Amino acid sequence: MTIQAISNHPKLGTLELVLDGGASRTLTHAALRDGCRCADCTALRRAGTPLQADGAIRLLAIEAVGAYGVQLVFSDRHDRGIYPWIYLEQLSNSGTALP
Ligand SMILES: [Zn+2]
Known part of the structure; x- marks a missing residue:
């Protein structure tokens, strides 16, 4: 499984x-x-x-981190988290993903 693209949906609060x-x-x-x-x-x-x-928290911005992954900026002003692609894949498999 490889992530080909990501799409942010602020109104739904989903990525x-x-x-x-x-x-x-x-x-x-x-x-x-x-x-x-x-x-x-x-x-x-x-x-x-x-x-x-x-x-109510929202993802405000997505910054590319080379080919490695993305840095996510949240509405609580937290912007220090780096999310490698492999980690996003793991999260999406971990039960935190929506059905
Ligand atoms: Zn953090």
Whole structure:
């Protein structure tokens, strides 16, 4: 499975991953925010107090990080999370994806 394209849907609060073969998976912005792996968010998770974004959070911007993945900017001003393509694939397979 390889991500061919991503499509942000701010009104729905979802990010659609278009896979090779034309299938797609959908992740909520809140699930993406919860899944941030920056140092701060990782520390909170290790401390047992992970951030739990509410459904109103929105993904405001998507910045390419070379061919490696994307950096996501959220409406809570958090912009430190780098999301490699492989990690987005893992998230979409982890049960956080919408049916
Ligand atoms: Zn973070």
